[in-house]
Structures are given as C-alpha cells and as structure tokens.
Amino acid sequence: MIGPVLAIVVLVLTWGRDLPALVVTLVAVVLGGAVLAAVHHAEVVAHRVGEPFGSLVLAVAVTIIEVALIITLMLSGGAKTASLPRDTVFAAVMITCNGIVGLSLLLGALRYKVTRFNAEGTGAALATVATLTTLSLVLPTFTTSRPGPEFSPSQLTFAAFASLGLY
Structure with missing residues (x-):
C-alpha cells in the first residue's frame, strides 16, 4: 500500500x-x-x-x-x-514485430537449431497488427477532411470502433 x-x-x-x-x-x-x-x-x-x-x-x-x-x-x-501517441504506437509496433519476434527466433535457433511456430496463429496476429497499424498510422495521412495527418471526429469514432472490433 x-x-x-x-x-x-x-x-x-x-x-x-x-x-x-x-x-x-x-x-x-x-x-x-x-x-x-x-x-x-x-x-x-x-x-x-x-x-x-x-x-x-x-x-x-x-x-x-x-x-x-x-x-x-x-x-x-x-x-x-501532439505526435507523441502516433510515434509511441509506431515504436510499439516496431518493437513487437521486429524486436520480440526477431529475438525469439534468434534465441530459439541458437538453443534448438530449428525453430517452430504456429503459422495459423501467427498469420492471424500479424494480419490484425497490420490492419490496426494501417488504420491508425497510414490512413490519417490520406484523409482530406482535416489538415495534417488527423482524423475528423466521425472518422476517429469509426477508427475507435474498428480497433475495438479487431481487438
């Protein structure tokens, strides 16, 4: 306490x-x-x-x-x-996709010589991460409803519910 x-x-x-x-x-x-x-x-x-x-x-x-x-x-x-949340999400995606996965594969290969993984679960997880990354990091750059890489309130609501649904 x-x-x-x-x-x-x-x-x-x-x-x-x-x-x-x-x-x-x-x-x-x-x-x-x-x-x-x-x-x-x-x-x-x-x-x-x-x-x-x-x-x-x-x-x-x-x-x-x-x-x-x-x-x-x-x-x-x-x-x-203002760009801190976007940069933090990008850093988390990079650490997860490159750092954790790469380190796991490297340590598994050093210890067991051959590393096995569940391709079905890996594919689903990577598809979800790619979709969330595109929705939150790439799509705001191409919207024209607001200046800069920002969603309008209605687009932000859609992105929030889509992210929640994917989660």
Whole structure:
C-alpha cells in the first residue's frame, strides 16, 4: 500500500518543475518500480483467471499503463507533443514485430537449431497488427477532411470502433 501513496506524493512534489538530474533519476526509478509492481499484480490475476482471459488482463493492464504515461507526457509537454501517441504506437509496433519476434527466433535457433511456430496463429496476429497499424498510422495521412495527418471526429469514432472490433 505504500507504493501508490509514495507515487502520488512524488507526483505532487515534482509536477511542473524543472528538476535536477538526481531527482529525475530518482523519479524514474520510482516510476519503474510502480510499473513493475502493477504488471506483477496483473500477472498474478492473469494466472488466477487462466487462458484466454489472463492474456487479456495482461494486455489491458499494459495498455492502461502506456496510455497513462503518454497522457502524462502530453499534459506536461504542451502542443509540441501532439505526435507523441502516433510515434509511441509506431515504436510499439516496431518493437513487437521486429524486436520480440526477431529475438525469439534468434534465441530459439541458437538453443534448438530449428525453430517452430504456429503459422495459423501467427498469420492471424500479424494480419490484425497490420490492419490496426494501417488504420491508425497510414490512413490519417490520406484523409482530406482535416489538415495534417488527423482524423475528423466521425472518422476517429469509426477508427475507435474498428480497433475495438479487431481487438
């Protein structure tokens, strides 16, 4: 119970201030600890509820943490952070598709010499990721209802429901 209280105290004491490097490092360590504790609790819940709901619990927990961090950065950064959500989603897609998959294949090949995977599940997952990526990162560039790579409110509503349906 001390963790969330400590996190709120640190947030209140540091909000909107220019901090020395030592304090920024301390805040980063506390934030990292809070995130790891939250993910650990989500993992405990995921083990208790079992598959497939456990995977959903973990995915939702990580998504909530990521969205909270993005919103916090956007609130403290002003107008210059408008592209932060799009850039973060792109980074997550790249890390997932290239980093995690590549590392898994490399480590599997080093350990077992031949790596096997479920092509049926892999194809469905990659198709969903490709569709969500196109919908959220590529399509806004080609819409003409608003200047820049932005959806109009009705397009954003459609994209939200389409993403929810795919999820």
